[in-house]
Amino acid sequence: GIITLIGRAYGDYLGLINMGMLYMLPVVLSASRSGVWGALTVALTSVLCLDIFFVPPLRFFTVSDTRFLITFVVFMMVAYTTGSMADMLRQRISQAVQNEQRARVLYDLAQGLSGVNDSEILIRKIAAQVAEILNAETALYLPDHEGQLKVAAASAALGDLVLGPIDLLAAQWTYNHAAPSGKGTDTLPGARGYHIPIRTEEKILGVLGIIPSQEILAPEQIDLIEALAGLAALAVVRLEL
Numbered sequence: 047g048i049i050t051l052i053g054r055a056y057g058d059y060l061g062l063i064n065m066g067m068l069y070m071l072p073v074v075l076s077a078s079r080s081g082v083w084g085a086l087t088v089a090l091t092s093v094l095c096l097d098i099f100f101v102p103p104l105r106f107f108t109v110s111d112t113r114f115l116i117t118f119v120v121f122m123m124v125a126y127t128t129g130s131m132a133d134m135l136r137q138r139i140s141q142a143v144q145n146e147q148r149a150r151v152l153y154d155l156a157q158g159l160s161g162v163n164d165s166e167i168l169i170r171k172i173a174a175q176v177a178e179i180l181n182a183e184t185a186l187y188l189p190d191h192e193g194q195l196k197v198a199a200a201s202a203a204l205g206d207l208v209l210g211p212i213d214l215l216a217a218q219w220t221y222n223h224a225a226p227s228g229k230g231t232d233t234l235p236g237a238r239g240y241h242i243p244i245r246t247e248e249k250i251l252g253v254l255g256i257i258p259s260q261e262i263l264a265p266e267q268i269d270l271i272e273a274l275a276g277l278a279a280l281a282v283v284r285l286e287l
Contacts, residue, residue, distance in 0.1 A: 050095050057100060065100050066117055069093075073125050081136070082129035089125035093118045148270055151179050152277060159281040168285060169199040172278045177201035179274065180256060180267075185239070186278075187217045187253040195221055195253060206238040207255045213237045217253040224250055230263050242271055244279045251282050 049068045057065060069092040077085035098105055101114050155175055162168040169186055177184035185200040185207035195218050200208050207213050216228040216237040224245060228237035239255040240263060254275045258267065 049092075050099055053100060062100055066096060069096050070121070070124065073121060074128055077125060077128035078132050080129075081133040082126060085125035085129035085132075086122065089121045093121050144266055148266075148273070151270070152273055155179065155274065155277050159277065162281070163285070165282075165285050168281055172281065173199040173201050176254065176256070176274050176278070180258070180271070182259055183207055183239075183257040185213075185217075185255040186244075187214075187221070187241075187255060189221065189252065193221075194218070198252070205257070207257060210238055213239045213241070213255060217241045217255055220253045221250055228255070229258070240271070242275050244275050244282070246279050246283055251279055254278060 049065075049072065052068070053060065053065045060068070073085055073089045073092055076088040097114075097118070158175055159168065159171060162171055169188070173184050173186045183200075183202050183205045185205070186198050187195040188198040189195055195214065197208050197214075202208070212234060213228065216234040216239070219233060220227045220241040220243050224243050225233070226240065226242045227233040228239050228241045229235060230240055239257045241253050241255045243250050244252045244254050254271070256271060260267075263271075
């Protein structure tokens with residue numbers, strides 16, 4: 047709107063080519079802020095304003111010189127290209143932030159577990175810290191001498207991961223088959239929690255159960271849970287050694 051007013055006041059001095067360049071500014075700015083669809087919308091609006099107010103015949107959608115159609119196509123191409131680049135850059139920034147947060151979380155957990163020398167304290171600390179990191183109810187299942195899992199520690203003493211028979215069944219299946227089960231998987235999806243094995247290359251030490259705040263776990267959340275389970279396994283093995 048501002049560029050149109052400037053053009054109406056100084057269009058004779060600026061000329062049609064400079065007006066076209068001025069209309070390119072909001073297209074680029076929109077691409078940097080709103081991505082592809084925002085840039086395409088602004089580009090279409092700019093093309094319409096340029097056509098109606100400055101390209102003969104004025105106040106009509108038609109153009110007397112078909113060469114101006116190339117200008118309109120260039121507008122849309124610039125909008126799509128710059129918008130796509132801006133979207134890609136935002137995704138990379140978001141991924142970098144997530145990676146940095148994940149590294150900091152794993153480092154803090156490793157530091158917190160490294161100084162614990164009592165197995166019961168370690169197990170409770172794992173459940174508590176994982177629950178705090180993920181903002182979710184958490185339980186740690188460990189096997190008895192017969193290989194049957196029992197809840198060794200939990201963030202909520204009377205939570206579903208402790209009292210729910212389906213979750214205990216899912217945890218046992220995860221322990222027996224070394225694969226995730228429960229919520230968001232094809233195995234016992236009716237369970238409230240998502241269960242993942244705590245394992246080393248040699249054996250499975252137990253199962254970590256989590257009730258996430260979202261209905262569906264995102265891939266980056268699953269990666270973080272797997273990394274937390276790996277740190278828990280290393281801490282348990284350290285005490286066993």
